[in-house]
Amino acid sequence: MMGLEMSMGAVGQEASRIRTHGEGSGAAVQAYGQQGDGVSSWNDDGLFAVFTSAYAECRQIMVAALGGLSEEIATTGDGLHTATRNMRDTELANTENVGRVWV
Numbered sequence: 001m002m003g004l005e006m007s008m009g010a011v012g013q014e015a016s017r018i019r020t021h022g023e024g025s026g027a028a029v030q031a032y033g034q035q036g037d038g039v040s041s042w043n044d045d046g047l048f049a050v051f052t053s054a055y056a057e058c059r060q061i062m063v064a065a066l067g068g069l070s071e072e073i074a075t076t077g078d079g080l081h082t083a084t085r086n087m088r089d090t091e092l093a094n095t096e097n098v099g100r101v102w103v
Contacts, residue, residue, distance in 0.1 A: 012084040019077025026070035033063035 038059045039052040 006087065008084050008087050011080055011087075015077045015080030015084060017077075018080065019074050022070050022072070022074025022077060025073065026067060029063060029066040029070055033060075033067070 037056040039056050042048070042052065044052050
């Protein structure tokens with residue numbers, strides 16, 4: 001062995017934490033995105049129209065990007081849960097097969 005070992009319990013626990021983090025950040029991004037365009041409260045008289053429209057567009061892009069990132073974080077947690085299940089199933093199968101060969 002090369003000194004690399006994975007604790008299924010620790011991986012499963014961290015998978016849950018990562019999933020929760022992804023869901024929490026997704027909820028925060030969604031709430032931020034629902035607050036409006038971010039420039040309406042400036043009461044601009046048109047002098048900064050170019051700036052405010054660019055700002056509003058950048059804000060929309062940021063909300064979309066962070067929303068996607070939150071989904072990927074949550075999906076990573078799901079993937080770690082799958083890896084934990086696969087490791088457990090593999091170890092059980094290996095144990096059964098070794099028992100058949102040596103018995």
